Amino acid sequence: MEGMPMTTPPRLPADAALFLDFDGCLVEIAPTPDAVVIPDDLPGLLDRIHRRQGGAVALISGREVADLRRFLPGFPGGVAGSHGAELALPGREAEAGDAQGLDVAALHARARDLAALHDGLMVEPKAHGVVLHYRAVPERAEWVAGAMAELAGDYPMLALQPAKMAFELRPADAGKDRALARLMELPEFAGRLPVYAGDDLTDEAGMAEAQKRGGFGIKIGEGQSCARHRLADPGALRSWLDSACRS
Numbered sequence: 001m002e003g004m005p006m007t008t009p010p011r012l013p014a015d016a017a018l019f020l021d022f023d024g025c026l027v028e029i030a031p032t033p034d035a036v037v038i039p040d041d042l043p044g045l046l047d048r049i050h051r052r053q054g055g056a057v058a059l060i061s062g063r064e065v066a067d068l069r070r071f072l073p074g075f076p077g078g079v080a081g082s083h084g085a086e087l088a089l090p091g092r093e094a095e096a097g098d099a100q101g102l103d104v105a106a107l108h109a110r111a112r113d114l115a116a117l118h119d120g121l122m123v124e125p126k127a128h129g130v131v132l133h134y135r136a137v138p139e140r141a142e143w144v145a146g147a148m149a150e151l152a153g154d155y156p157m158l159a160l161q162p163a164k165m166a167f168e169l170r171p172a173d174a175g176k177d178r179a180l181a182r183l184m185e186l187p188e189f190a191g192r193l194p195v196y197a198g199d200d201l202t203d204e205a206g207m208a209e210a211q212k213r214g215g216f217g218i219k220i221g222e223g224q225s226c227a228r229h230r231l232a233d234p235g236a237l238r239s240w241l242d243s244a245c246r247s
């Protein structure tokens, strides 16, 4: 993740395929998953950039597809959710991994049991895994890391994913790199230059994949990254997208 200093990204090439993370990238981080605020101009901006890129725009998020659809109901592009375990494309039936024998209700119950041990912890259940959030009690970070690592030991089909003020168990065979690769096979995306913007550790695989394919990654916010470029925050990303639409 070290190496060359990161620069401001060049103008988005018109022949790029654009992959956008959601939390901390398109929208600011909020105290809880449900509290994120969608800027008034975001849906229109996504429509415009989707038209400019000839339909080659997708969201790649740790959130479930249903969650993303709830926040951005009219988003016209592809949506890879649950770190790529789900894929929803316009006009096509949604695809989802089969969770490989995972008893997801039992997993959620165990995460709730952990959360009950300390005030302020929050469980976010998902169809393919679970997140234990500690944003309200940052001093519990180490405890949550250990508890989730131990839980992960009982679920070989899941991988421990550190996130912002949270630890998640997500499908081991998913990943934002794989989601990008899958999307790049589609006619709207094939042959284009992949550009991936994201803010979190889970985005590093997506950025690395975009760069391996000759495109570039954009790290949103502070912190080390393999990305060649950086923008300060979601507002700066939205301005960068808006400038591209005006060119």
Ligand SMILES: O=P(O)(O)OC[C@H]1O[C@H](O[C@H]2O[C@H](CO)[C@@H](O)[C@H](O)[C@H]2O)[C@H](O)[C@@H](O)[C@@H]1O
Pocket (backbone or CB within 6 Å): 021, 022, 023, 024, 025, 028, 029, 030, 031, 032, 033, 034, 036, 060, 061, 062, 063, 064, 124, 131, 133, 135, 163, 164, 165, 166, 168, 200, 202
């Ligand atoms: O891949 P992303 O779109 O960045 O999603 C990653 C996780 O984002 C959410 O959690 C994070 O954002 C919350 C709202 O801002 C914040 O309260 C939390 O502390 C962050 O970790 C979401 O809840 C997770 O399901 C996503 O996997």
